Amino acid sequence: MAISAVSATTLREAPPPRRQRLLEDERWLAFVLLVPTIVLLGMFIAYPFIRGILLSVTNSRVGIPGDFVGLANFYKIFNDGIFRTSVYNTFVYTGVTTVFKLALGLWLAMLLNRNFRGKAFTRAFILLPFIIPTVLSTFAWKWMFDPTFSVLNWLLYHFGLITGRINWLGDPDLAMISIIIVNIWRGVPFFAISLLAGLQTISPELNEAAAIDGAKPWQRFWHITWPLLLPVTMVVVLFSVIQTFADFQIVYVMTGGGPANATHLFATYAYQIAIGTGLLSEGAAIALAMFPVLFLVVIIQLLYIRRVEVR
Amino acid sequence: MGQVVLKGINKFFDSVHAVKDVNLQIRDKEFVVFVGPSGCGKTTTLRMIAGLEAISSGDISIDGNVINALAPMDRDIAMVFQNYALYPHMSVYDNMAFGLKMRKFERPEIEKRVHEAADILGIGELLKRKPRQLSGGQRQRVALGRAIVRHPRVFLFDEPLSNLDAKLRVQMRVELKKLHLRLGTTAIYVTHDQVEAMTLGDRVVVMKDGVVQQVGEPLELYNQPANKFVAGFIGSPAMNFAAVTVTEADGSLIAENSGLRIKLPDEIAQRLRGHIGREVILGVRPEDLTVAGSADLDHPCFDAVIEVVEQLGSEILLDMKVGESIMVASVEPTARVRVADKLRVAMRRSRLHVFDAQTEAAI
Numbered sequence: 001m002a003i004s005a006v007s008a009t010t011l012r013e014a015p016p017p018r019r020q021r022l023l024e025d026e027r028w029l030a031f032v033l034l035v036p037t038i039v040l041l042g043m044f045i046a047y048p049f050i051r052g053i054l055l056s057v058t059n060s061r062v063g064i065p066g067d068f069v070g071l072a073n074f075y076k077i078f079n080d081g082i083f084r085t086s087v088y089n090t091f092v093y094t095g096v097t098t099v100f101k102l103a104l105g106l107w108l109a110m111l112l113n114r115n116f117r118g119k120a121f122t123r124a125f126i127l128l129p130f131i132i133p134t135v136l137s138t139f140a141w142k143w144m145f146d147p148t149f150s151v152l153n154w155l156l157y158h159f160g161l162i163t164g165r166i167n168w169l170g171d172p173d174l175a176m177i178s179i180i181i182v183n184i185w186r187g188v189p190f191f192a193i194s195l196l197a198g199l200q201t202i203s204p205e206l207n208e209a210a211a212i213d214g215a216k217p218w219q220r221f222w223h224i225t226w227p228l229l230l231p232v233t234m235v236v237v238l239f240s241v242i243q244t245f246a247d248f249q250i251v252y253v254m255t256g257g258g259p260a261n262a263t264h265l266f267a268t269y270a271y272q273i274a275i276g277t278g279l280l281s282e283g284a285a286i287a288l289a290m291f292p293v294l295f296l297v298v299i300i301q302l303l304y305i306r307r308v309e310v311r
Numbered sequence: 312m313g314q315v316v317l318k319g320i321n322k323f324f325d326s327v328h329a330v331k332d333v334n335l336q337i338r339d340k341e342f343v344v345f346v347g348p349s350g351c352g353k354t355t356t357l358r359m360i361a362g363l364e365a366i367s368s369g370d371i372s373i374d375g376n377v378i379n380a381l382a383p384m385d386r387d388i389a390m391v392f393q394n395y396a397l398y399p400h401m402s403v404y405d406n407m408a409f410g411l412k413m414r415k416f417e418r419p420e421i422e423k424r425v426h427e428a429a430d431i432l433g434i435g436e437l438l439k440r441k442p443r444q445l446s447g448g449q450r451q452r453v454a455l456g457r458a459i460v461r462h463p464r465v466f467l468f469d470e471p472l473s474n475l476d477a478k479l480r481v482q483m484r485v486e487l488k489k490l491h492l493r494l495g496t497t498a499i500y501v502t503h504d505q506v507e508a509m510t511l512g513d514r515v516v517v518m519k520d521g522v523v524q525q526v527g528e529p530l531e532l533y534n535q536p537a538n539k540f541v542a543g544f545i546g547s548p549a550m551n552f553a554a555v556t557v558t559e560a561d562g563s564l565i566a567e568n569s570g571l572r573i574k575l576p577d578e579i580a581q582r583l584r585g586h587i588g589r590e591v592i593l594g595v596r597p598e599d600l601t602v603a604g605s606a607d608l609d610h611p612c613f614d615a616v617i618e619v620v621e622q623l624g625s626e627i628l629l630d631m632k633v634g635e636s637i638m639v640a641s642v643e644p645t646a647r648v649r650v651a652d653k654l655r656v657a658m659r660r661s662r663l664h665v666f667d668a669q670t671e672a673a674i
């Protein structure tokens with residue numbers, strides 16, 4: 001017995017080094033492969049997020065670590081008139097631009113889905129507003145809305161539609177409309193190209209079959225194209241809502257939140273309070289106030305997308 | 312009623328002349344099959360009848376009314392597509408009911424017609440399912456159902472069976488034939504499969520390169536092909552062709568090439584009087600070649616060497632070397648033949664075809 005056991009051990013190959021054996025184990029391998037992602041997400045998303053939460057329950061300011069104050073910052077901002085305006089603005093801004101971006105993007109996608117000369121070139125061209133760095137293109141827009149040098153005013157004046165200069169960015173309502181226009185301009189290409197990709201997955205035979213079945217063009221759109229495009233549309237809208245809700249660049253460059261804090265959004269107001277004024281914890285509270293809304297949007301839309309896909 | 316007339320139909324895609332001067336009269340209740348290789352213009356012709364493709368020139372009329380300018384929905388036709396084109400987000404019921412809903416039929420009438428069609432096609436249990444949950448054959452039935460419920464004047468079929476597996480295809484072919492006998496609606500059917508064309512069609516239209524080669528009943532195409540293309544396209548295995556030179560000896564005509572020398576039967580010799588000294592193409596179907604016995608003395612015979620023996624059970628296909636060329640013969644399964652056997656092969660004299668070497672038209 002003893003002899004045979006010994007010979008069996010000596011016959012066995014030398015065991016691989018310990019490190020290599022660990023990598024053979026799938027659980028360890030999975031962990032090793034996931035580490036880079038975990039580190040990146042942790043450092044750049046989870047850590048700042050948690051820091052933000054911790055910051056929002058203190059009274060820290062620039063240069064002062066601060067003490068724990070509970071929900072005092074949140075209490076304060078909910079009684080802040082400018083914060084309420086920012087919340088209202090953010091919803092209006094997101095709602096109006098999303099509707100227009102979807103409508104215009106869908107319209108553009110349907111046009112681009114047809115056959116015409118220079119199709120590839122036009123499709124690439126459409127993407128331009130999306131490709132140009134937002135800050136640069138927004139500066140160009142700011143120039144176009146400038147009360148003195150506005151090309152828009154010049155056009156309207158020369159077509160005889162206005163007699164005096166319009167102070168686009170100086171009037172609270174017009175300023176809101178202006179930033180909405182710029183956001184729509186910037187966002188339509190994303191909708192158009194994504195929806196175009198969606199449209200191209202719909203077999204043209206379906207529309208032909210519907211045409212023979214007696215469906216008029218708008219009925220074909222409503223009964224065939226729209227329902228089949230819906231999952232793609234929902235994903236695109238989801239992305240756009242999140243982006244728009246947390247938008248910063250356009251407002252910061254165009255109006256800086258003005259005139260008289262009339263165009264502040266969550267992000268710009270949070271920046272103004274935290275960095276501009278130095279009230280770090282209050283700014284963090286404002287930024288965090290966005291979170292429940294976005295979380296809800298994501299949950300609702302993801303559930304909806306799943307339902308459509310299961311169908 | 313469902314009489315379809317095509318008059319001088321042409322189709323250009325930019326500079327490509329896809330359909331060339333097609334003239335055809337399709338009678339009410341007739342089942343007409345367009346057949347030909349890919350790119351021959353058969354599907355384009357069908358799509359012009361459907362209204363999915365504009366007509367470059369010519370007139371299409373249904374029951375005497377020119378429909379060139381009518382939208383597909385106003386032509387009172389129904390079409391079955393190659394990929395079924397079922398609406399993926401609708402149930403089977405809704406797929407079938409869609410055309411009726413669009414035409415504002417009353418709800419009870421829609422229900423009645425859908426259930427009627429579902430019964431005919433045996434898909435009554437599937438009405439609540441989505442197309443994705445169906446097999447290929449079931450989808451095909453739903454696509455048929457969607458066409459049937461409309462009670463159109465003309466059915467258009469665009470290779471409806473080509474996505475099914477071989478066994479199912481044969482089964483659906485039989486059902487389509489039964490369905491047509493039952494409904495009696497005019498049907499225009501496009502396929503590249505000559506067997507489908509022969510079995511389904513009351514008449515078959517053979518097309519090639521946008522040109523109609525021949526229109527006729529299946530057996531007419533088989534027995535009297537108008538040209539070499541039709542002769543080679545219809546029938547499986549395909550007809551054997553041999554280029555031969557016609558010469559005259561002792562008052563009778565001889566056809567010969569490097570491996571073949573046969574005395575032409577009188578009925579063919581008469582037609583070839585004008586071709587003496589010239590080359591023609593001789594055509595004979597595999598089933599019209601037999602291993603020569605003593606009874607075959609008055610049939611033209613030639614020598615051949617067997618290269619391949621294909622046992623099919625119901626018949627044996629012999630690939631034979633005749634001079635420089637290969638010929639295929641279909642012989643009785645009882646024949647005792649082996650590779651490298653030398654044979655004397657007889658051609659059934661009444662079944663010989665000859666074609667002009669230049670125009671390829673039958674002589």
